[in-house]
Amino acid sequence: MKSISLVIISILLLNSCKNKNDEAQKPTDNVEEISYASVGKEILKDDAITSSAMASHYKTMKIGDSIDTKMIAKVTDVCQAKGCWMTLNLEDGNEVMVKFKDYGFFVPKDIAGKEVIINGKAFVNEVPVEELRHYAEDAGKSKEEIAQITESKKTYSFEADGVLIKQ
Template sequence: MRLFIVAVISVLMLNSCKKKVEETKKTKEKLTYASFGKEIIADDAIASASMLAHFKDMNVGDSINSKMVATVKNVCQAKGCWMTLDLGNGNETMVKFKDYGFFVPKDITGKQVIVNGKAFVNEVPVEELQHYAEDAGKSAEEIAAITQPKKTFSFEADGVLIVQ
């Protein structure tokens, strides 16, 4: 009798797991994207946490080709000519677009994106940091408080998908 009960419970658990896998597949299939820049596909994008690990292993001047999925933290409010993406643990990456060839909508903060291109570690001069702060709508006091260059995790995207 115990063996029968164990068998029934096992079958029920397997059916439950199978349904969850099917629901996950359906959710992934339903995702639609707005595309900007070079046509890219969503497949093979690494998680932002994995990208953070790669960035931490790199030195200033190092670069790698990559495709990652992340959440938008901020977007240039002047034109949509750059965005920052959340890498987790208080880290972010500054994304610019290859050859200034395309822009993204200014209202995508909080949305999930997939970016394809080159990841690199950069040291950004004070003037450039102040320019980005101005583009982001920061106050004059916040801009004036930027007085040191900053080592940043950067990304030059040739294509972007925005989850709709």
């Protein structure tokens, strides 16, 4: 009788240990989901290239060249009049000027410093003095700073059809 009780207790102990082991081996789902606010065309966050990879692409492009792409970068500046353009940091000392396709949507004016994912067409452009002054005015630059703009500038540009703003 003692041996039967001992066998039953042993089986129960082994069985309880087995369940604990199974639970210990289950992966935990503590992955934090990042949320994004979407403006413009609905896009997915997948397959976006880094801003430093995009900088490499821009360096090989000439004025007039363009590529369809999706990139992730930090916002450095936003139009304070309407949110009708923004600049993004390329992490190599350069920035990219982003406008929105067909002037069809705007971004919030308070997103400087936030991470965004943009989808659309990257291209190299030569921006005339008048347009550069207009952007400086939209950015809230002083009259003295605006007056110092006297030459056109080769810029990295992007026409976005959709933007995801990290929340």
